[in-house]
Structure formats: structure tokens, C-alpha cells
Amino acid sequence: MQIVVLGAGVVGTAxxxxxxxxxxxxxxxxxxxxxxxxxxxANGGQISVSHAEPWANPxxxxxxxxxxxxxxxxxxxxxxxxxxxxxxxxRFLFECLPARTRRNTEAAFAxxxxxxxxLRALRSETGLHYDELARGILHLYTEAGLFEHAxxxxxxxxxxxxxxxxxxxEECVAIExxxxxxxxxxxxxxxxxxxxxxxxxxxxxxxxELAQRNGVRFRFNVxxxxxxxxxxxxxxxxxxDEVGIEESVRADAFVVSLGSYSRPVLSRVGISLPIYPVKGxxxxxxxxxxxxxxxxxLTDHERKIVISRLGxxxxxAGTAELAGYDTAINEVRCEALVKRCxxxxxxxxxxxxxxxxxxxxxxxxxxxxxxxxxxYPNLYLNTGHGTLGWTMxxxxxxxxxxxxxxxxxxxxxxxxxxxxN
Numbered sequence: 001m002q003i004v005v006l007g008a009g010v011v012g013t014a015x016x017x018x019x020x021x022x023x024x025x026x027x028x029x030x031x032x033x034x035x036x037x038x039x040x041x042a043n044g045g046q047i048s049v050s051h052a053e054p055w056a057n058p059x060x061x062x063x064x065x066x067x068x069x070x071x072x073x074x075x076x077x078x079x080x081x082x083x084x085x086x087x088x089x090x091r092f093l094f095e096c097l098p099a100r101t102r103r104n105t106e107a108a109f110a111x112x113x114x115x116x117x118x119l120r121a122l123r124s125e126t127g128l129h130y131d132e133l134a135r136g137i138l139h140l141y142t143e144a145g146l147f148e149h150a151x152x153x154x155x156x157x158x159x160x161x162x163x164x165x166x167x168x169x170e171e172c173v174a175i176e177x178x179x180x181x182x183x184x185x186x187x188x189x190x191x192x193x194x195x196x197x198x199x200x201x202x203x204x205x206x207x208x209e210l211a212q213r214n215g216v217r218f219r220f221n222v223x224x225x226x227x228x229x230x231x232x233x234x235x236x237x238x239x240x241d242e243v244g245i246e247e248s249v250r251a252d253a254f255v256v257s258l259g260s261y262s263r264p265v266l267s268r269v270g271i272s273l274p275i276y277p278v279k280g281x282x283x284x285x286x287x288x289x290x291x292x293x294x295x296x297x298l299t300d301h302e303r304k305i306v307i308s309r310l311g312x313x314x315x316x317a318g319t320a321e322l323a324g325y326d327t328a329i330n331e332v333r334c335e336a337l338v339k340r341c342x343x344x345x346x347x348x349x350x351x352x353x354x355x356x357x358x359x360x361x362x363x364x365x366x367x368x369x370x371x372x373x374x375x376y377p378n379l380y381l382n383t384g385h386g387t388l389g390w391t392m393x394x395x396x397x398x399x400x401x402x403x404x405x406x407x408x409x410x411x412x413x414x415x416x417x418x419x420x421n
Contacts, residue, residue, distance in 0.1 A: 001252040006224050010040040010204045012257030013387050014380045017211045022401040027217040036204030039259050042282045043200050044317035045308035046297050047391050051107035052191035054367030056095035071335035072258035074304035078323040083120035091365035104366045107413050114411040115395025120273050131311040132198035135296045139190040142302045147187040151227055164192040170281050176296040182344040197297035197308040200390040227269050234379045253378040259362040262383040275384045282317035283337045285349040289328040292347035303340050316341045329358050361386050371414030386388040
């Protein structure tokens, strides 16, 4: 089939790769000048199966109340006259119920494991490199309550066969010696040895180049204006082309991977998605040979940030801000990331050289993505991956290619338009 993929972030690009591998003729449309320049550009860099528990969990409501009014809070709800924001917030609270959290965690875990294996197979097959490190993820706990909660979560992950173990502060320092200065802050940790890290933007760009060499067509600097429907099917996508002239793009099937912008595009054809843009921040620090910075990827659960080594750079990312489609950088939130980084690693470069970035994560209240077929038989979704877009990209792409090709995907996940899984 001729298939058009809308969006060239890590999710859209991976989807295009697997669709082409399944024998389809694929064209990708994106408004940026190359692949991976929006939410995929400077994320935390983790392939994190061990992050299967969503933000919406029984501990979240109390912590959100604690953070209200704090500009540097890990989760900042900035109230707006926006019905979508309030409805999303109410659904988020519903997903915090214990039974919902368990259900969502199981689904996220299944897709994340599948995706990690798909990424490894892709890397083995293609020789693709993207500053990847397969040294695991070390979860750090500087609050007693969070550490006790972690013990329960680790027990559940181990029961599923996942290789994660509780660690003492001394064992955390042994795993990552750069933590020696932070030893007095730690109550303990959890080490997921099979998790990985890498540069999502570099991966996306290089996979796009590889896909182009294998027949995928990428059209950059084009803006998707609308989807049009005739006789119960998508007939075309209307775009502003490379020079701003309106153009119709026709195909046998269409895949929407527009991240946070999927919702406004789809609402015009009667599809309402539970996606809301959640702004995340990152800082990137250049490293010199004498700097003392971690090489094992880390998650600081008190501050809700991740730290990953990407070659000669250190990426510190996290926090969540519900502020609509605003993409302005809040320097207070970036400075909080820098401050926390140097509390843990006082010799990890120079704070004045930090590069600030922000992007909009396409978040659903459950933190589960929308993957599968819509009620239009030739319109598919691969969007809404929230904080796990880089983790789930390859698995979601392979699953989508299976669905489009009439096959049942492997993971036990609730794919759209399917009677089970």
C-alpha cells in the first residue's frame, strides 16, 4: 500500500521504518527541516522499561497538592480557561485509582519490553549508533517514603521476570562512582540492569537517513493543514508545501504521529483523543575529560528528573508543566534542573554552559499511547506516548506495521480497533 505518515519525530520515523520493512510504500510529512526536531530533540535519553508505572498513580494527587504554587515543582499545573485541560486533569485523577494504575502499568510494561527488544534487533541488523549505553538505569531515592514505595514496585517488576533489584546507598555508589558526593542524601536505589540510554534525536535522524536509503520518502518543511474524509474513508491530507502552496496528498492509508498536535488535527474529522501537551524541560552540559559525571543513566524520583550520559554531554531532563501549547522556556524550571544536577554531581561540568530546551510531550491521562486503527478504515494512530516515546518507539512502530498489514501484534496491549490484546 501507499502510506503517508504525518510526523517525523522518533515515533513517526520508527513507524515509517517498520511500515517500509513490511513492504509498504511510505512517505513522511513534517513541518521541520529534518527528523526529530521537536519533542524528540533533547529528551532524557532513557530506554526505560523500569518506568512502566505511570505518573497517574495513587501517590500522585497528594504530591501534586504539595507542589501547588511552586514554580520549580516537578509537576506544575498552570490553570487556564481551557476545558480540555480540566477534563484531562479529572481523567488523570481517575487513572490514579489503584486498579487503574495496575492495569496501565501492565500494558506499558508489555509494550516497553517488546520495544526494547525491537530496538536491540534494529541496532544489531543495521549497526545504527546514537551515543547508546547499555549500562542500565539506577533509580535514586532521597526520601524514605518514596524508597518504601519503590520496594513494592520492584517486587512487582521482579514477579514479571524483570531484572531489577533494590540497592543500598553503598551499592548505588559502587554501580556509579560519580555518586560518591551524594551518598549522604540517599536512602537507597533500584538498579534495572537491562535498561539503556541514548540520544533520541541522533537515533531519529540516523534512522530517517537509513529509511530514505531504503525507499522511504521524507518531505520536510511542509505543514499539515487538515485531513479530509469522503464516503467514510480518508481521501486526502491537505498540506502547505515547501513554498507555502496548498497541496493535496493522497494515499491508500494514513498514520497520524503528530505528537501533541495530533488532537487538533484529528478533532476536525470527529476523533477525540485524550491527549494534552505536557511541557518537559532539559538542560545539556558539555563535558571535559576532567569532569566527574555519571555514565550509568539515573532517575531521581524525588525531583522527577533523569540524567543520561550522551557521549561528551550530560543530559538532565524532566518535570512536567500543564500550560497548553505554550513552548516558552521557563528559566526557573531549567535552573532547578541545573541546581539538582550539581547537588548530586558538583564536578559535572560548568553550570554557566548549560543549554536549555523545552518540548511538549503528548500525554494521555493513563500514560498509554493510542496505537491502531480508527473508525475510518484507512486512518491509523501512533501517538500519545507521553514520557515513554523514545522507550516505546520501535515496539509501537512494529506493532503498527503489523496492524496495517492485517496481523495481530505480539504485545499484550490494548491496540485500537482490535477485539483483544
